[in-house]
Amino acid sequence: MKIGFIGCGNMASAMIGGILRQGIFSKDEIIVSNLTDEGRARSEKTLGVVTTLNNNEIVRSAKTVVLAVKPQFYEKVLTEVHDSLTTEHTIIGIAPGKTLAWLEEKAGLPLKVVRFMPNTPAQVGAGMTAVCTNDRVSEDELAEILKITDSFGCTEVVPERLMDAAGAVGGCSPAYVFMFIEAMADAAVSQGMPRKQAYKFASQTVLGSAKMVLETGRHPGDLKDMVCSPAGTTIEGVRTLEKSGFRSAVFEALTAAAEKGKKL
Ligand SMILES: NC(=O)C1=CN([C@@H]2O[C@H](COP(=O)(O)OP(=O)(O)OC[C@H]3O[C@@H](n4cnc5c(N)ncnc54)[C@H](OP(=O)(O)O)[C@@H]3O)[C@@H](O)[C@H]2O)C=CC1
Numbered sequence: 001m002k003i004g005f006i007g008c009g010n011m012a013s014a015m016i017g018g019i020l021r022q023g024i025f026s027k028d029e030i031i032v033s034n035l036t037d038e039g040r041a042r043s044e045k046t047l048g049v050v051t052t053l054n055n056n057e058i059v060r061s062a063k064t065v066v067l068a069v070k071p072q073f074y075e076k077v078l079t080e081v082h083d084s085l086t087t088e089h090t091i092i093g094i095a096p097g098k099t100l101a102w103l104e105e106k107a108g109l110p111l112k113v114v115r116f117m118p119n120t121p122a123q124v125g126a127g128m129t130a131v132c133t134n135d136r137v138s139e140d141e142l143a144e145i146l147k148i149t150d151s152f153g154c155t156e157v158v159p160e161r162l163m164d165a166a167g168a169v170g171g172c173s174p175a176y177v178f179m180f181i182e183a184m185a186d187a188a189v190s191q192g193m194p195r196k197q198a199y200k201f202a203s204q205t206v207l208g209s210a211k212m213v214l215e216t217g218r219h220p221g222d223l224k225d226m227v228c229s230p231a232g233t234t235i236e237g238v239r240t241l242e243k244s245g246f247r248s249a250v251f252e253a254l255t256a257a258a259e260k261g262k263k264l
């Protein structure tokens with residue numbers, strides 16, 4: 001086995017989809033665990049990887065282990081697998097708030113520790129993942145780890161102090177963008193557009209706008225001004241959004257998410 005996932009739900013499945021699509025590891029090189037028989041059956045059916053309900057089997061089978069359970073179960077899982085861990089293992093935490101120092105302390109061994117902050121667009125190979133490591137991870141080992149995150153989208157190596165910010169602007173923000181898309185589509189529907197068509201317009205417009213930021217290198221405000229014709233329609237919407245505190249609402253939402261990550 002090349003990699004094991006303790007927990008195989010939304011996030012692990014999205015990452016594994018990218019790993020398999022890019023051929024980083026084959027299905028028989030990936031082992032995952034679930035808590036329930038139903039979850040295990042789902043993992044087997046949807047991913048075709050090796051599955052188990054035994055977390056120690058994950059650690060005994062793979063030297064790279066991703067902790068893909070919810071944060072509140074991290075301590076229980078690390079306690080459960082403590083005796084199977086060795087200093088040859090690399091553990092990868094993907095939960096907000098579970099720091100490198102905390103992970104090493106709970107693992108109880110001086111081993112290689114990595115943190116990912118991925119997001120669900122990894123499922124379609126368009127993820128944005130923040131990565132940080134403890135100082136036991138060599139440059140060559142980091143290069144191998146980045147092949148994993150690059151397989152499901154873009155990666156940025158950041159200092160650990162930015163992981164809560166990355167959690168907000170990367171990990172959490174797909175939810176906020178989905179809310180934006182939903183609201184855009186509702187407005188189009190209110191103007192008479194069929195809902196399915198409204199979702200297509202809203203989703204492609206968000207995708208295209210994001211591509212313009214990423215590929216033109218122009219400031220988002222400059223790109224916004226390009227759309228706002230004098231005395232036109234767009235600027236009326238800008239006025240309404242500013243009046244409704246749109247930017248402040250987004251700012252406060254991401255700040256709340258980042259601050260919650262610091263408390264987990
Ligand atoms: N969802 C997201 O967008 C992101 C999530 N994350 C982080 O990823 C982690 C997982 O989140 P997510 O995938 O959304 O959660 P899910 O609830 O979708 O998946 C959790 C998985 O953990 C399994 N599980 C629970 N307890 C155990 C256990 N004791 N042993 C083995 N497996 C267990 C569950 O099994 P079963 O299937 O049987 O119930 C399930 O497969 C969290 O720490 C989250 O903070 C990080 C970035 C983004």
Ligand SMILES: O=C(O)[C@@H]1CCC=N1
Nearest residue numbers: 095096167171172173
């Ligand atoms: O909501 C959460 O806690 C997880 C981490 C980032 C996205 N989802």
